[in-house]
Amino acid sequence: MSLFRSEDMALCQLFLQSEAAYSCVSELGELGLLQFRDLNPDVNAFQRKFVNEVRRCDEMERKLRYLEKEIRKDGIPMLDTGENPEAPQPREMIDLEATFEKLENELREVNQNAEALKRNYLELTELKHILRKTQVFFDEQEGGSSATESMTRALIPDDSIARQAAGPVQLGFVAGVILRERIPPFERMLWRACRGNVFLRQAEIETPLEDPATSDQVHKSVFIIFFQGDQLKSRVKKICEGFRATLYPCPEAPSDRREMAMGVMTRIEDLNTVLNQTQDHRHRVLAAAAKNITNWFIKVRKIKAIYHTLNLFNLDVTQKCLIAECWVPTEDLEQIQLALRRGTERSGSSVPPILNRMDTLENPPTYNKTNKFTSGFQHLVDAYGVASYREANPGMYNEIKFLSFLTLILLTAPYTIITFPFLFAVMFGDLGHGILMASFAAYLVIKERTLGAKKIQSDVWNIFFGGRYIILLMGLFSMYTGMMYNDVFSKSLNIFGSNWRNNYDESTLMNSKALQLDPNSTAYFKYPYPFGLDPIWQVAENKIIFLNSYKMKISIIFGVFHMLFGVLLSLWNHVYFRDRLAIMCEFIPQIIFMCFLFLYMVLLMFIKWVNYSADTIDVKAGPYCAPSILITFINMVLFKSSKNPDVCDDWMYAGQGFLQKLLVVIALLCVPVMLLAKPIMIMRARKQHQPLMNAGHTNNAAENGDAGYQLDDSMQQVQPVPAHHDEEEDITEIFIHQGIHTIEYVLGSVSHTASYLRLWALSLAHAQLSEVLWNMVLRNGLTWTDWTGGIVLWAIFGFWAMLTVSILVLMEGLSAFLHTLRLHWVEFQSKFYHGLGYSFTPFSFKTILDQAATNAEE
Amino acid sequence: MGVEVWPLAVFTVIWAIVGIVGPFVVPKGPNRGVTRVALILTGVTCWLFWLCCYMAQMNPLIGPRLSNHTLLLIAREWGNPISAGH
Numbered sequence: 001m002s003l004f005r006s007e008d009m010a011l012c013q014l015f016l017q018s019e020a021a022y023s024c025v026s027e028l029g030e031l032g033l034l035q036f037r038d039l040n041p042d043v044n045a046f047q048r049k050f051v052n053e054v055r056r057c058d059e060m061e062r063k064l065r066y067l068e069k070e071i072r073k074d075g076i077p078m079l080d081t082g083e084n085p086e087a088p089q090p091r092e093m094i095d096l097e098a099t100f101e102k103l104e105n106e107l108r109e110v111n112q113n114a115e116a117l118k119r120n121y122l123e124l125t126e127l128k129h130i131l132r133k134t135q136v137f138f139d140e141q142e143g144g145s146s147a148t149e150s151m152t153r154a155l156i157p158d159d160s161i162a163r164q165a166a167g168p169v170q171l172g173f174v175a176g177v178i179l180r181e182r183i184p185p186f187e188r189m190l191w192r193a194c195r196g197n198v199f200l201r202q203a204e205i206e207t208p209l210e211d212p213a214t215s216d217q218v219h220k221s222v223f224i225i226f227f228q229g230d231q232l233k234s235r236v237k238k239i240c241e242g243f244r245a246t247l248y249p250c251p252e253a254p255s256d257r258r259e260m261a262m263g264v265m266t267r268i269e270d271l272n273t274v275l276n277q278t279q280d281h282r283h284r285v286l287a288a289a290a291k292n293i294t295n296w297f298i299k300v301r302k303i304k305a306i307y308h309t310l311n312l313f314n315l316d317v318t319q320k321c322l323i324a325e326c327w328v329p330t331e332d333l334e335q336i337q338l339a340l341r342r343g344t345e346r347s348g349s350s351v352p353p354i355l356n357r358m359d360t361l362e363n364p365p366t367y368n369k370t371n372k373f374t375s376g377f378q379h380l381v382d383a384y385g386v387a388s389y390r391e392a393n394p395g396m397y398n399e400i401k402f403l404s405f406l407t408l409i410l411l412t413a414p415y416t417i418i419t420f421p422f423l424f425a426v427m428f429g430d431l432g433h434g435i436l437m438a439s440f441a442a443y444l445v446i447k448e449r450t451l452g453a454k455k456i457q458s459d460v461w462n463i464f465f466g467g468r469y470i471i472l473l474m475g476l477f478s479m480y481t482g483m484m485y486n487d488v489f490s491k492s493l494n495i496f497g498s499n500w501r502n503n504y505d506e507s508t509l510m511n512s513k514a515l516q517l518d519p520n521s522t523a524y525f526k527y528p529y530p531f532g533l534d535p536i537w538q539v540a541e542n543k544i545i546f547l548n549s550y551k552m553k554i555s556i557i558f559g560v561f562h563m564l565f566g567v568l569l570s571l572w573n574h575v576y577f578r579d580r581l582a583i584m585c586e587f588i589p590q591i592i593f594m595c596f597l598f599l600y601m602v603l604l605m606f607i608k609w610v611n612y613s614a615d616t617i618d619v620k621a622g623p624y625c626a627p628s629i630l631i632t633f634i635n636m637v638l639f640k641s642s643k644n645p646d647v648c649d650d651w652m653y654a655g656q657g658f659l660q661k662l663l664v665v666i667a668l669l670c671v672p673v674m675l676l677a678k679p680i681m682i683m684r685a686r687k688q689h690q691p692l693m694n695a696g697h698t699n700n701a702a703e704n705g706d707a708g709y710q711l712d713d714s715m716q717q718v719q720p721v722p723a724h725h726d727e728e729e730d731i732t733e734i735f736i737h738q739g740i741h742t743i744e745y746v747l748g749s750v751s752h753t754a755s756y757l758r759l760w761a762l763s764l765a766h767a768q769l770s771e772v773l774w775n776m777v778l779r780n781g782l783t784w785t786d787w788t789g790g791i792v793l794w795a796i797f798g799f800w801a802m803l804t805v806s807i808l809v810l811m812e813g814l815s816a817f818l819h820t821l822r823l824h825w826v827e828f829q830s831k832f833y834h835g836l837g838y839s840f841t842p843f844s845f846k847t848i849l850d851q852a853a854t855n856a857e858e
Numbered sequence: 859m860g861v862e863v864w865p866l867a868v869f870t871v872i873w874a875i876v877g878i879v880g881p882f883v884v885p886k887g888p889n890r891g892v893t894r895v896a897l898i899l900t901g902v903t904c905w906l907f908w909l910c911c912y913m914a915q916m917n918p919l920i921g922p923r924l925s926n927h928t929l930l931l932i933a934r935e936w937g938n939p940i941s942a943g944h
Contacts (some may be wrong), residue, residue, distance in 0.1 A: 418899035517921035528915035530865035540922030613917030
């Protein structure tokens with residue numbers, strides 16, 4: 001019965017030998033059943049005992065992250081065997097640290113070397129390109145008479161004149177490499193600064209080069225600048241510097257250049273081999289690390305978690321023992337004892353740890369054991385509020401305990417397992433959409449293990465995967481309600497054969513566009529379609545009128561039953577807490593109020609279904625006289641009698657007027673009972689207790705022999721035990737609480753009933769939307785008669801299927817889901833569930849590692 | 859009153875098996891209670907849903923209004939050929 005109420009919890013004190021503490025905590029972390037409390041809440045994080053170790057772990061984690069980054073950079077797969085190594089002993093921490101240190105240093109060195117080599121390599125390649133490209137320029141210059149030469153010369157007439165006068169020998173030049181996008185400003189700058197007295201030639205390097213610092217691919221160009229005189233030379237060099245161009249020495253003589261080019265080539269080749277070797281080495285180091293890195297991560301995170309936990313503990317006076325306080329599910333105490341024993345053995349300590357149960361007045365955390373099936377539903381409930389802890393504090397009066405508002409108790413999860421998918425399905429009723437949904441969820445459930453192991457990091461996927469059982473049930477129930485609504489993608493199935501048929505003859509049919517079948521004729525078989533709605537309604541023009549009346553009624557019927565179920569669960573809570581006062585003064589008036597007004601309305605609906613029919617000669621029981629249930633209900637509450645046409649009866653059955661008045665009066669009388677009975681009872685009970693308590697105080701004072709201490713005494717009495725606060729709770733506060741509670745219930749029952757009409761509204765919207773989609777989209781594809789129709793249908797079907805999945809299944813499904821959630825949180829749970837607890841968060845390596853893994857992925 | 863016995867009996871029995879017999883045959887285990895509650899609720903809700911649908915159609919107050927095309931098709935497909943006319 002684990003899901004019905006949270007686990008029984010106990011606050012325990014744990015004494016651990018300091019040398020055994022580490023391995024014990026490690027064992028407990030593997031178990032994951034204890035929630036430790038912080039015993040040094042006012043000590044800040046930097047002053048705790050094991051802060052040094054935590055820092056060392058942080059440092060190790062940093063190194064591991066660096067390694068991981070490098071491994072990812074090289075695209076080496078990291079081996080994840082899924083094994084779960086135990087937390088290493090503290091002494092192994094030093095070994096780990098040394099390993100990581102060595103690896104990190106090695107890697108950094110290798111990276112530095114590689115970078116230097118790459119820079120060298122880049123310089124050499126650039127030089128190679130310069131030598132190759134400038135060769136052309138020099139050839140042109142020496143050739144002198146080539147066409148291009150004359151053209152460029154025409155642009156710079158001064159230069160050409162100078163050259164004619166003094167010959168080519170006096171021209172100086174610099175060669176270098178520059179980023180390609182910098183060329184135009186560079187050129188402009190040169191022209192302006194040197195007043196057109198320089199001559200720039202440039203050629204693009206076709207292959208992109210790698211920038212060693214950022215390892216980006218960059219495009220560069222070779223340039224060569226000719227100029228005359230030293231003044232210009234220094235100016236040109238400064239401009240080059242300003243534009244971050246790299247200048248390379250370039251010999252003037254062709255033979256020297258050739259020689260240099262040869263030298264550069266050999267050096268590049270040498271460098272290449274060295275670079276390859278460095279890369280190989282780096283790869284080897286990383287590949288070795290990749291095998292172990294997940295293991296190392298787990299180990300380091302475990303060590304860190306252990307020290308974090310140890311930081312929560314208290315040192316005892318002798319410094320030999322660590323004291324911890326923790327919440328433990330009492331059922332698992334034995335397992336915990338075993339784990340502690342294992343931990344002690346492992347550490348070799350001879351003194352066993354001591355686990356003491358403590359009495360406490362504090363509210364324990366709420367812990368619900370769930371399995372993969374129920375956990376999704378539990379999350380739905382917890383999202384509203386975690387249930388209060390099941391157990392009452394010892395020695396408190398029940399009624400006061402209830403008023404402290406901390407008692408809420410029952411978990412709704414076991415009920416929501418069915419009611420949630422069911423109410424969802426009432427809104428989402430469509431066999432086709434249900435099949436889509438159920439088969440998707442079934443796929444997730446069947447492939448659960450392989451899909452779960454993949455750890456897909458997508459929020460949307462994880463929501464679907466986490467809720468796969470909810471979705472499966474929602475799909476299955478939608479299939480059932482879809483069959484009831486007889487709705488498959490807005491079409492009907494005619495399994496049993498419709499119970500309506502055409503009884504008009506040919507001439508009538510030919511003369512009128514539309515005809516209504518008369519239920520009181522041979523058109524109707526006198527018996528309804530056995531399973532779900534008759535398929536005739538799907539093609540009827542007045543289908544909405546019929547469906548509205550049907551769906552509104554079932555919404556109210558299921559709403560009232562749902563709320564009554566909620567109120568009944570509150571009875572179970574009261575019984576569990578032996579809260580007789582709440583049963584008498586709250587539950588009974590509540591259930592009477594609900595039954596006499598709303599259940600009666602439901603009853604009227606059934607009476608209407610049974611008693612009124614078109615299939616009768618009696619006008620009073622025919623469609624003309626069939627009363628509106630809503631109007632009847634409103635008249636009932638307002639004490640008015642309905643004004644029916646003369647031929648009809650005023651009432652649906654004999655004595656209805658009197659009975660209705662009686663019901664309303666009793667229901668209204670329940671309101672003051674709900675409002676006042678309980679506070680008055682509590683007040684009376686208080687008065688009986690009061691003299692006793694006063695006597696106790698005076699006795700105390702008398703013993704002390706000093707009346708002046710009386711006040712102090714009572715203060716002291718109140719302070720150590722928090723339970724006394726509740727007892728002292730002001731009576732006006734009780735009245736206010738009860739008033740709020742009553743108003744909430746009375747007004748709520750009206751608005752909540754109306755709120756269930758959303759079942760009708762959403763179901764109608766869903767059916768209409770799917771019908772519109774069929775008529776507007778798929779139908780176009782079905783009207784083609786020749787062979788092209790196949791192709792058109794293929795395309796249109798794709799479009800229709802896409803819209804069906806995205807709009808009808810996903811979006812409509814989401815909206816129906818949210819409305820169902822609201823119906824559960826507000827309309828259902830408000831009847832019995834307070835959700836004021838806090839959830840149990842045990843110290844567990846598994847959750848810590850999972851969290852770390854998701855953080856790392858982000 | 860247009861009640862046929864067989865649908866009432868068949869569907870009531872089916873959901874009674876789920877909701878009443880089912881809980882007794884749930885195997886023992888930690889999830890027995892939850893499974894039982896789930897079965898009972900399934901039986902109750904599904905049966906009630908069927909019942910409402912059946913009862914809403916038991917005594918129709920209105921008949922379906924159909925276009926004459928649909929009526930002609932119904933007459934042909936559902937095996938009740940139209941009479942020639944008076």
